[in-house]
Amino acid sequence: MRSSRLLAGAAALALLPLSAFAQAASVTKLDSGDTAWMLTASMLVLMMTIPGAALFYGGMVRAKNLLSVMMQCFAITALITVLWIVYGYSLAFSTEGMHAGITGWHSFIGGLDRAMLAGLTPDSRYQTVPESVYVMFQLTFAIITPVLIVGAYAERMRFAAMLWFSALWFTLVYLPIAHMVWSGPGSLLGDLGVLDFAGGTVVHINAGVAGLVACLVIGKRRGWPHTHMPPHNLGYTVIGASLLWLGWFGFNAGSAVAANGSAGMAMLVTQIATAAAAIGWTAVEWTVHKRASVLGIASGAVAGLVAVTPAAGTCGPGGALLIGLAAGVICFFTATRLKYRLGYDDTLDVFGVHAIAGIVGALLTGPFAAASLGGFGHVASAWGQLWIQAKGVGFTIAWSALLSVAILKLLDRTLGLRVDAEQEQMGLDLAEHEERAYDLQR
């Protein structure tokens, strides 16, 4: 079970020697069922990014920027893969120098002993699966997190600046947070007892907060909010949301790192929360606007997927229903009201959907992990766990916000974050890539 939870009784992890994976590998036996599932789950999570997120986001931008968004998703996939091999996996998951309950330098970031995947062989294991599969599975999470931020700065960021931002953000924000939550005994937030089964904090709050910061630093699109900027192809968005929904079973059920009861329960609660959030968003929208919209139900589903992510290994079906419903209702208001009220141009609502649903989910994971509320998290108390979750959320928001501002300001001073006004008007597809998505006149 991949998790940082001391309180959750991650017995397998606790029994392992405290140091390297290599030692852990030698004592566990490979399970072909677990391995088959994790091979599949890794592919499902990659599918969430390309083409899932690429279509979900691509449909919501104007036609002249479709390719730029898809290019950003695709290029980040390639870029992060290379960085992951060179140093990413090591900085995130090396357990060098870590000791349970002791806070030190390596509670924040892993060592470089696994750089270039040093020591990895076909016989290396992570628990019951080949370590190569675990490297691949975790890579797909590292890819989708910076991809989620694309939605916040879409339609105006320079491609070169986008690549630098993604690389630096991955290095300074994603890798430390992933290490602090998921690297096991001795990790900062793991030792605190923060529950984050599949990445509500590491992936969604982290990316959502960075998205808010990014759209504030880079500034509004020219003409926003007075100029019409409607989505150009909501059909793509629905296909993308559907691929995200499907792929999310790899994300959440795969986070059990085994084909077992925990994976099965994670799959079920993911389905429940997603449906509840889609219904929650749509019900509020129908009441407020007298219409049930396609973009609304797709957005609601994504909010539910995000919200159940940290809870997927610990909540029961009833908890999932309530977590999903809460996320759908709350995100309707944060995605349709908040940014106009506060005046920030988060193009595709990365903050309003991902950060907010992430926070709702991360907090509710606490109480709904308790047996008294139908959970399986073995937590001491529902409200005590809520407070622990809040500390994890607060820490992640602060870390992501501060470092994202620093990275973006640095890049703005050096490279420049934005395309110029003429290029923005022309659209990034032509201005940055000299290509067009649609050529319907010929």
Add this chain to the structure above:
Amino acid sequence: MQWITAIIKPFKLDEVREALAEAGVHGMTVTEVKGFGRQHGHTELYRGAEYVVDFLPKLKIELAVSDEQLEHAIEAIVGTARTGKVGDGKIFVSALEQVIRIRTQEVDADAL
């Protein structure tokens, strides 16, 4: 000779064309256009962003008729394009000075 320009609802085109043919009109030009009169456009709402779409799709029919045909042509258009609801369109009539068929160089009534 008269020049008729009619703005109609797109779904009425076939009926209007048939009625005009029965009234003895041999040709016309049809263009897809957008505009507004008393009929208001519609609104679209995407995650709280409301867009008012003012211009509605219509068809513009243009045809040249003889003075004798004018009344029948107008009756044909009004009789078929009318639904009784706001947005049925308008007919504009103006005097036409000269018509020339390019192939034969016939003029005026012979060219209609």
